[in-house]
Amino acid sequence: MTAIAERPTTTPRRSVFRRPTAETGPWSWITTVDHKKIGILYFVTAFFFFLVGGVEALLIRLQLAQPGGTLLTADQYNQIFTMHGLTMIFFAVMPLGAAFFNYLLPLMIGARDVAFPRLNAFSYWVFLAAGIFLYSGILLGGLPDGGWFNYAPLNLIGPNPTLGVDPSAGSPIPEHVQRMVLYSIGLQIAGIASLASSVNFIVTVFNMRAPGMTLMRMPIFVWSIFVTSFLMLFAMPVIGVALWQLLFDVRYGTSFFNPASGGDPVLWQHMFWLFGHPEVYILILPAFGMVSEVLPVFSRKPLFGYSAMVFSMIAIAFLGWGVWAHHMFAAGLGPVANSAFGLSTMFIAVPTGVKIFNWLGTMWGGRIRITTPLLFAAGLVGMFTIGGLSGVTHSIVPHDWQQTDTYYVVAHFHYVLFGGSIFGIFSATYFYFPKVTGRMLDEKLGKLHFALMIIGFNVTFFPMHILGLWGMPRRIYTYADGMGWNFWNLVETIGAFIIAAAILVFMVNVTRSLRHGAVAGNDPWDARTVEWLTTSPPPPYNFEEVPHVSARDEAWHRKYVSDGSQAPRRVPAGASPDHGTPDDASPGEAAVPAAEAPAHGPAHDGASAIHMPSPSYYPAIAALGLPIAGWGVVAGGAVQVALLVLGGTIIISGLFGWVLEPSAEDH
Amino acid sequence: MATTDMSAPLPGTDDAHATTLGLANDKMAMWTFIGSECLFFGALISTYLIYFGRTNEGPAPAGIFDIPFTSASTFILLMSSLGMVLALAAIQAGDMRRFRTWTMATALMGATFLAGQFYEFSVFAAEGFNLTTSPFSSSFFVLTGFHGLHVALGILMLLSMWAASMMGRLPQQLHTTVENIGLYWHFVDIVWIIIFTVVYLIPAAITIAPPTG
Amino acid sequence: MARTEYDKEHAHPGVGQYVEIGVILAAMTLLEVILYESFDRGLMTAVGIPALIVLTILKFMLVVLWFMHLRFDHKLFRRLFFAGVALAVVVFGIVGANFYLGPQTGF
Ligand code: HEM
Numbered sequence: 001m002t003a004i005a006e007r008p009t010t011t012p013r014r015s016v017f018r019r020p021t022a023e024t025g026p027w028s029w030i031t032t033v034d035h036k037k038i039g040i041l042y043f044v045t046a047f048f049f050f051l052v053g054g055v056e057a058l059l060i061r062l063q064l065a066q067p068g069g070t071l072l073t074a075d076q077y078n079q080i081f082t083m084h085g086l087t088m089i090f091f092a093v094m095p096l097g098a099a100f101f102n103y104l105l106p107l108m109i110g111a112r113d114v115a116f117p118r119l120n121a122f123s124y125w126v127f128l129a130a131g132i133f134l135y136s137g138i139l140l141g142g143l144p145d146g147g148w149f150n151y152a153p154l155n156l157i158g159p160n161p162t163l164g165v166d167p168s169a170g171s172p173i174p175e176h177v178q179r180m181v182l183y184s185i186g187l188q189i190a191g192i193a194s195l196a197s198s199v200n201f202i203v204t205v206f207n208m209r210a211p212g213m214t215l216m217r218m219p220i221f222v223w224s225i226f227v228t229s230f231l232m233l234f235a236m237p238v239i240g241v242a243l244w245q246l247l248f249d250v251r252y253g254t255s256f257f258n259p260a261s262g263g264d265p266v267l268w269q270h271m272f273w274l275f276g277h278p279e280v281y282i283l284i285l286p287a288f289g290m291v292s293e294v295l296p297v298f299s300r301k302p303l304f305g306y307s308a309m310v311f312s313m314i315a316i317a318f319l320g321w322g323v324w325a326h327h328m329f330a331a332g333l334g335p336v337a338n339s340a341f342g343l344s345t346m347f348i349a350v351p352t353g354v355k356i357f358n359w360l361g362t363m364w365g366g367r368i369r370i371t372t373p374l375l376f377a378a379g380l381v382g383m384f385t386i387g388g389l390s391g392v393t394h395s396i397v398p399h400d401w402q403q404t405d406t407y408y409v410v411a412h413f414h415y416v417l418f419g420g421s422i423f424g425i426f427s428a429t430y431f432y433f434p435k436v437t438g439r440m441l442d443e444k445l446g447k448l449h450f451a452l453m454i455i456g457f458n459v460t461f462f463p464m465h466i467l468g469l470w471g472m473p474r475r476i477y478t479y480a481d482g483m484g485w486n487f488w489n490l491v492e493t494i495g496a497f498i499i500a501a502a503i504l505v506f507m508v509n510v511t512r513s514l515r516h517g518a519v520a521g522n523d524p525w526d527a528r529t530v531e532w533l534t535t536s537p538p539p540p541y542n543f544e545e546v547p548h549v550s551a552r553d554e555a556w557h558r559k560y561v562s563d564g565s566q567a568p569r570r571v572p573a574g575a576s577p578d579h580g581t582p583d584d585a586s587p588g589e590a591a592v593p594a595a596e597a598p599a600h601g602p603a604h605d606g607a608s609a610i611h612m613p614s615p616s617y618y619p620a621i622a623a624l625g626l627p628i629a630g631w632g633v634v635a636g637g638a639v640q641v642a643l644l645v646l647g648g649t650i651i652i653s654g655l656f657g658w659v660l661e662p663s664a665e666d667h
Numbered sequence: 668m669a670t671t672d673m674s675a676p677l678p679g680t681d682d683a684h685a686t687t688l689g690l691a692n693d694k695m696a697m698w699t700f701i702g703s704e705c706l707f708f709g710a711l712i713s714t715y716l717i718y719f720g721r722t723n724e725g726p727a728p729a730g731i732f733d734i735p736f737t738s739a740s741t742f743i744l745l746m747s748s749l750g751m752v753l754a755l756a757a758i759q760a761g762d763m764r765r766f767r768t769w770t771m772a773t774a775l776m777g778a779t780f781l782a783g784q785f786y787e788f789s790v791f792a793a794e795g796f797n798l799t800t801s802p803f804s805s806s807f808f809v810l811t812g813f814h815g816l817h818v819a820l821g822i823l824m825l826l827s828m829w830a831a832s833m834m835g836r837l838p839q840q841l842h843t844t845v846e847n848i849g850l851y852w853h854f855v856d857i858v859w860i861i862i863f864t865v866v867y868l869i870p871a872a873i874t875i876a877p878p879t880g
Numbered sequence: 881m882a883r884t885e886y887d888k889e890h891a892h893p894g895v896g897q898y899v900e901i902g903v904i905l906a907a908m909t910l911l912e913v914i915l916y917e918s919f920d921r922g923l924m925t926a927v928g929i930p931a932l933i934v935l936t937i938l939k940f941m942l943v944v945l946w947f948m949h950l951r952f953d954h955k956l957f958r959r960l961f962f963a964g965v966a967l968a969v970v971v972f973g974i975v976g977a978n979f980y981l982g983p984q985t986g987f
Pocket residue numbers: 149280281283284326327345346348349352387388389390391392394395400403404405409412413416417420421
């Protein structure tokens with residue numbers, strides 16, 4: 001495969017469009033189009049948002065630790081619990097997934113980069129812009145306060161209808177309206193980032209695979225990227241339309257969701273959950289993919305039931321489009337709709353169960369190495385199962401009427417999101433840290449992190465099942481004494497601080513290991529997939545020679561021989577006879593000499609002949625225009641027109657520069 | 668087609684050679700994006716279908732739509748799709764003058780359509796039918812407005828192509844770019860094909876015809 | 881696979897065919913307008929509306945299959961596009977059905 005092709009322009013090249021060349025320093029990060037650097041940017045930014053969301057969670061728990069809490073006012077509480085949800089979903093878990101997608105996708109399929117490197121950078125900058133835009137509410141009259149689901153007509157009148165409705169008082173736009181504009185445009189911008197990366201990843205998976213890397217030989221994590229990208233591709237436009245409609249309702253007086261002028265609040269629920277349920281799978285499938293990579297390595301066995309894993313993932317994505325109304329059982333859709341969606345919700349538990357049994361099957365009988373990545377992966381299998389089971393209890397409609405809007409639902413989605421997605425992400429973080437940085441994370445601290453986290457997690461969230469069944473509603477800023485809720489609420493708050501301690505341990509571990517961690521080498525875990533064939537960290541072009549893939553666990557087959565009758569035997573690098581006997585290679589793909597494995601040391605002249613796309617200013621510039629235009633809508637009046645024009649001009653000129661700049665700088 | 672001049676492509680033009688499926692990356696991206704747009708317009712159109720009966724004492728579809736006028740602008744947009752394929756055929760055949768003519772014609776037809784839409788909106792507004800009249804009006808304006816925005820973007824791309832070609836910066840090998848922009852343009856056109864019947868004709872027919880039918 | 885071979889196998893329709901299709905599209909649009917005008921003159925909606933829908937689908941398919949070359953192109957593109965169309969029709973069909981039928985039948 002040749003260098004990544006970008007749209008060329010003709011000579012003569014104009015110097016205005018010269019491409020940046022910085023390789024170190026801040027400009028190299030701002031202009032980078034290297035998927036690995038972008039992945040690191042995603043991780044650092046998203047982890048920062050994860051900390052912000054975590055502090056918000058601690059505030060929520062402090063407020064609820066005792067009845068009649070006074071730490072926060074009702075208005076502050078509404079903003080903080082809303083931002084906690086939005087931050088964790090859109091600015092922590094999704095981009096943490098994107099961090100691994102970016103870093104690993106090209107490495108895992110043996111490519112030099114994604115299909116559209118500049119679009120990839122654009123996604124990152126747009127995501128960052130969205131986060132800044134949303135949080136700019138701190139300076140602009142408040143943050144969104146209607147919950148992440150932002151139900152109508154609450155989103156139209158605000159939780160507190162008397163708040164800032166007097167237009168004569170200062171800002172021409174009421175405060176509540178500003179908050180909703182931040183919500184709708186902020187998520188809209190974040191959605192653009194997701195949409196752009198989904199297109200990019202889909203094309204990359206279809207089109208950028210190394211020779212011999214058939215779809216059914218791809219690492220399972222790549223499958224999870226692929227399936228998640230399709231979910232994003234189709235779900236983002238739906239929430240996009242709903243957000244536009246909301247924006248027009250609150251800001252320009254339309255009546256989509258306003259019952260007072262003939263609109264229907266249930267339409268918002270349909271639109272939101274049509275996106276929202278696929279979204280929960282966007283949040284969990286990447287984590288499923290990560291643990292499916294980790295478990296085989298530390299069980300020293302191939303993934304049990306690879307094709308069943310692939311097809312169950314596709315089935316989940318498919319069925320995920322047919323269950324949205326299970327969030328609306330209390331909305332009065334009628335018995336037929338309720339039963340149909342109750343049934344489809346039960347069905348979706350089946351492929352989910354298949355995955356859980358396959359993970360157990362992977363570990364079963366394996367020679368398990370208890371490492372931190374394995375612990376977190378096993379933690380996911382256990383904790384997610386509890387969350388999945390409480391999900392199935394929601395699918396029984398009369399049962400759900402009892403649970404909905406109580407802390408029982410909060411327990412459910414934290415078991416799947418924290419016990420699932422976050423555990424998976426930490427598993428992958430410990431697993432891939434050596435590949436990214438070249439150094440190992442400390443195992444002792446890692447195990448301490450895991451122990452604190454699994455204890456803190458269960459202490460925090462398990463009692464929510466009990467409180468929910470006892471009738472404690474969610475989304476309340478305080479509760480009265482004498483409801484019998486005091487004890488478990490206090491326990492939960494203590495649990496939340498144990499989780500905070502766990503995260504601190506992780507941060508200490510990262511800081512120390514970056515400097516003092518043991519040097520990792522190419523393949524510290526004795527892993528199975530091709531990203532471990534290259535150096536740690538990988539060179540900008542990933543592989544000196546693009547690996548030719550002849551088996552599913554390509555890297556493993558290059559290291560071991562196994563005839564099935566006895567334990568696999570390790571062989572000198574590249575000498576495995578397994579390698580070169582492709583299991584189902586098409587005639588054209590003859591065995592490739594093992595000497596092509598990059599592990600064999602640098603072929604210096606080879607590397608210098610690889611052309612990687614040059615860095616570019618334009619993705620960051622184009623992204624900058626979006627929040628500027630958005631702030632115009634927040635401000636209203638003449639400022640609105642000015643900022644819309646300014647933002648629009650920046651976007652358009654960014655895109656023109658993008659198209660017109662030469663594909664590479666002349667040497 | 669174009670076998671001989673494709674034998675020595677500009678570096679990077681022919682990325683289809685390097686890809687796994689032998690398909691060009693940007694064309695695949697365009698189709699992926701169009702798949703996503705189906706959901707975008709699906710959401711807008713279904714909102715309209717849910718709401719077109721909710722008129723809040725304001726105008727109903729049959730009372731407000733000017734079908735002959737809309738038919739004319741529909742016809743123009745449809746013909747712009749023909750212009751687009753003719754432009755593509757021209758550049759594939761290497762006839763750059765014909766390519767520029769048809770590109771410009773397509774952009775002009777698109778602009779005529781937009782002007783018609785602008786006129787239609789202002790007539791509606793004068794008749795007391797605007798964004799905030801009713802759920803029917805809100806869903807109508809937001810749907811057709813977003814469609815208009817897509818047309819405007821398409822025109823911008825067509826004009827840029829035309830200008831690039833005039834300046835000699837659009838070599839014939841870039842016919843794949845023309846094809847991708849064409850795909851976008853046709854997509855915007857098929858959305859309008861649906862809008863014309865589903866948003867204009869059928870609701871108007873339902874509100875004039877005897878309900879027993 | 882070399883692009884040239886690929887293009888030969890999947891030749892696009894020529895200018896003549898494009899114009900033919902343009903004419904057919906224009907004629908179908910005219911037919912739609914005529915149908916619409918006949919509602920005034922007693923055409924039953926039960927006949928006219930399905931006819932309008934069929935015409936729309938035909939026009940849609942003509943543009944998609946010929947002008948957008950899906951008929952001649954790689955099947956992957958066809959699948960990407962029709963996946964979006966089908967998904968939109970199904971999920972929004974259900975939403976719409978729920979709005980129109982929900983209160984009476986409980987759907
Ligand atoms: C076995 C699979 C699952 C089933 C059967 C299931 C079922 C449900 C049901 C019926 C509800 C609505 C409860 C109510 O509001 O009354 C719900 C809520 C929720 N689920 Fe799940 N779920 C499953 C997996 C997941 C996964 C994997 C995630 C995310 C990673 C997730 C995230 C959520 C969230 C965030 C909510 C609450 C939404 C809100 O009201 O804010 N669920 N689930």
